[in-house]
Amino acid sequence: MLRTHRCGDLRLDNKGEKVVLSGWVKKSRDLGGMTFIDLRDRYGITQLVFDMERDEALCTRARKLGREFVIQVEGEVAERSNKNPKLPTGDVEVIVYKLKVLNESDTPPFTIEDETDGGEELRMKYRYLDLRRNVNQHNLKLRHKMALEIRKYLSDKDFLEIETPYLIKSTPEGARDFVVPSRMHPGQFYALPQSPQTFKQLLMVSGYDRYFQVVRCFRDEDFRADRQPEFTQIDCEMSFVEREDIFSTFEGMARHIFKAVKNVDLPDIPRMNWHDAMKYYGSDKPDLRFDMQFVELNDVAQNRGFKVFDSVELVVGINAKGCAAYSRKQLDKLTDFVKRPQVGAKGLVYVKYNEDGSFKSSVDKFFSQDDLGEWARKFKAEPGDLMLVLAGDVMQVRKQLNELRLEMGNQLGLRKREEFAPLWVVDFPLLEWDEENERYHAMHHPFTAPLAEDKALLENAPQKARANAYDFVINGVEVGGGSIRIHDKETQSKMFSALGFTDEEAKKQFGFLLKAFEYGAPPHGGIAFGFDRLVALFGGTDSIRDYIAFPKNNAGRDIMIDSPSEISKQQLEELSLKTEIKENKKP
RNA sequence: GGUCUGGUAGUUCAGUUGGUUAGAAUGCCGGCCUGUCACGCCGGAGGUCGCGAGUUCGAGUCUCGUCCAGACCGCCA
Numbered sequence: 216m217l218r219t220h221r222c223g224d225l226r227l228d229n230k231g232e233k234v235v236l237s238g239w240v241k242k243s244r245d246l247g248g249m250t251f252i253d254l255r256d257r258y259g260i261t262q263l264v265f266d267m268e269r270d271e272a273l274c275t276r277a278r279k280l281g282r283e284f285v286i287q288v289e290g291e292v293a294e295r296s297n298k299n300p301k302l303p304t305g306d307v308e309v310i311v312y313k314l315k316v317l318n319e320s321d322t323p324p325f326t327i328e329d330e331t332d333g334g335e336e337l338r339m340k341y342r343y344l345d346l347r348r349n350v351n352q353h354n355l356k357l358r359h360k361m362a363l364e365i366r367k368y369l370s371d372k373d374f375l376e377i378e379t380p381y382l383i384k385s386t387p388e389g390a391r392d393f394v395v396p397s398r399m400h401p402g403q404f405y406a407l408p409q410s411p412q413t414f415k416q417l418l419m420v421s422g423y424d425r426y427f428q429v430v431r432c433f434r435d436e437d438f439r440a441d442r443q444p445e446f447t448q449i450d451c452e453m454s455f456v457e458r459e460d461i462f463s464t465f466e467g468m469a470r471h472i473f474k475a476v477k478n479v480d481l482p483d484i485p486r487m488n489w490h491d492a493m494k495y496y497g498s499d500k501p502d503l504r505f506d507m508q509f510v511e512l513n514d515v516a517q518n519r520g521f522k523v524f525d526s527v528e529l530v531v532g533i534n535a536k537g538c539a540a541y542s543r544k545q546l547d548k549l550t551d552f553v554k555r556p557q558v559g560a561k562g563l564v565y566v567k568y569n570e571d572g573s574f575k576s577s578v579d580k581f582f583s584q585d586d587l588g589e590w591a592r593k594f595k596a597e598p599g600d601l602m603l604v605l606a607g608d609v610m611q612v613r614k615q616l617n618e619l620r621l622e623m624g625n626q627l628g629l630r631k632r633e634e635f636a637p638l639w640v641v642d643f644p645l646l647e648w649d650e651e652n653e654r655y656h657a658m659h660h661p662f663t664a665p666l667a668e669d670k671a672l673l674e675n676a677p678q679k680a681r682a683n684a685y686d687f688v689i690n691g692v693e694v695g696g697g698s699i700r701i702h703d704k705e706t707q708s709k710m711f712s713a714l715g716f717t718d719e720e721a722k723k724q725f726g727f728l729l730k731a732f733e734y735g736a737p738p739h740g741g742i743a744f745g746f747d748r749l750v751a752l753f754g755g756t757d758s759i760r761d762y763i764a765f766p767k768n769n770a771g772r773d774i775m776i777d778s779p780s781e782i783s784k785q786q787l788e789e790l791s792l793k794t795e796i797k798e799n800k801k802p
Numbered sequence: 803g804g805u806c807u808g809g810u811a812g813u814u815c816a817g818u819u820g821g822u823u824a825g826a827a828u829g830c831c832g833g834c835c836u837g838u839c840a841c842g843c844c845g846g847a848g849g850u851c852g853c854g855a856g857u858u859c860g861a862g863u864c865u866c867g868u869c870c871a872g873a874c875c876g877c878c879a
Contacts, residue, residue, distance in 0.1 A: 248836035389879030436878045
């Protein structure tokens with residue numbers, strides 16, 4: 216037997232027991248006459264003791280053990296004379312009388328501690344060592360637990376988890392596909408799914424009226440801290456439902472996992488239409504942990520002789536409560552913040568509402584105290600507040616002010632990690648103008664139904680139609696999104712024509728789905744949750760990489776296994792691909 | 803495709819105005835130490851300053867290029 220107990224198991228109750236433990240040498244403390252070793256496995260740490268007086272040969276061997284050696288020991292559990300309250304096993308230690316080295320280890324390139332000395336890149340290269348650290352074990356455990364609770368909840372509600380294929384068909388709509396060449400069919404390619412969208416709709420046609428899948432999806436786009444080329448979705452679809460049924464089912468799911476995993480009771484989940492989200496928060500995923508709504512100032516700020524304001528579409532600002540005491544330096548810093556290329560504002564106007572009721576602003580030259588008083592009324596500002604104002608094109612300035620709002624939220628400590636503010640954003644536009652290709656494309660996807668009352672618009676003014684689509688947003692993170700789908704051929708063909716598809720093109724790309732819709736498609740709709748993001752939200756950090764066992768870096772490389780990599784000429788030939796290999800750029 | 807930041811010992815970093823033999827901490831190796839748990843003390847090894855070119859009497863430091871990493875913009879139905 217390689218072990219009778221795990222390294223986190225032993226307590227005072229076990230005193231006097233003979234035990235066998237196996238694990239990794241985390242650390243040894245050699246005091247000369249006596250050596251302590253912290254033995255680690257997934258479950259914890261147990262202190263081993265070796266004593267020169269008891270067994271000199273054994274203790275000498277123990278002194279030579281290096282970090283991360285894998286060892287097995289036999290010994291007796293004893294009460295410590297000096298207890299360590301920081302360890303769950305800190306009351307006991309194992310007095311070892313037999314030591315076996317199961318495997319030696321090279322000195323690891325970084326310390327395997329909570330506060331490691333290793334940098335990001337190094338830890339990614341040796342991810343298998345990094346995963347030995349508590350923080351990563353904790354994160355993967357969290358991920359497991361969330362997946363389990365989601366499966367429990369959905370299974371209880373009669374959802375079936377059904378797997379859909381990974382080798383499918385490329386469709387030009389939406390993100391770029393990862394593509395897999397076919398050996399058997401020269402010149403033809405599979406694509407990896409961006410989502411199982413069409414398959415889950417086919418399952419609805421097949422009568423599996425409640426489907427879900429914890430599924431890997433693939434998108435060949437550039438990455439961010441919260442984006443990976445392959446990522447996991449909780450993909451769900453239901454038949455014979457309207458939007459409200461989806462909301463109640465998945466609010467239930469959200470409540471369940473928050474309760475089961477974090478013991479948090481979610482507050483009521485408000486709905487906000489997309490138009491208001493953009494107008495009041497400058498974002499389709501507002502962080503509602505704090506208020507600080509946008510206030511539009513065109514009527515009180517324009518035509519007062521300030522050219523910057525007069526020449527723009529929108530003058531809009533936020534009220535930073537209690538920030539009137541901001542120093543010149545702090546205001547300059549905010550100005551720099553909005554002028555950074557990532558934000559891109561030209562400048563920042565501030566108005567301090569002083570405690571004595573007067574105003575001090577960066578535009579005093581153009582606006583009287585009375586003018587600024589009018590602004591203050593619009594902002595519902597009180598003495599001590601600081602109004603921050605941006606101006607520009609509507610869409611741009613809203614986006615910029617959104618960045619500033621979030622920054623002020625951070626500075627004022629209003630974005631608390633353990634506070635959760637969920638909402639549904641609804642009534643997205645159905646279509647979006649694509650500058651590059653000079654045509655409309657579906658904002659969600661081409662199977663999204665328009666709102667019933669906007670259905671007529673599809674033919675005459677499709678750009679005005681609103682979608683029966685919804686996003687589930689928590690703390691400014693889009694954790695899920697979905698829609699009620701089109702299930703009749705007529706609406707679907709109007710949709711395709713609004714998107715500029717000919718009947719022929721539509722048939723070529725989605726013929727299988729259109730055909731299926733001719734055999735009794737039920738009304739249906741669904742939602743997909745970004746599982747990695749959801750886990751990161753629960754874990755309290757921004758980077759989804761921390762919650763993926765083997766993630767890729769921001770250039771799409773796995774630096775541990777060194778992929779992507781070249782393949783042999785023979786492989787290329789088998790796949791009927793050109794055999795020219797560009798010179799490898801890596802050193 | 804673009805913007806910004808960084809690359810110096812195994813690791814994390816410092817390195818002033820361009821100027822002697824490039825430092826610290828930690829890790830590693832050796833020695834001492836019987837109650838440590840960030841053990842302590844003494845000693846030692848360890849560097850192509852990412853790579854290439856340029857400016858200069860002289861470059862870790864300045865310039866250009868390039869590679870790598872991170873954050874962001876574009877992109878992500």
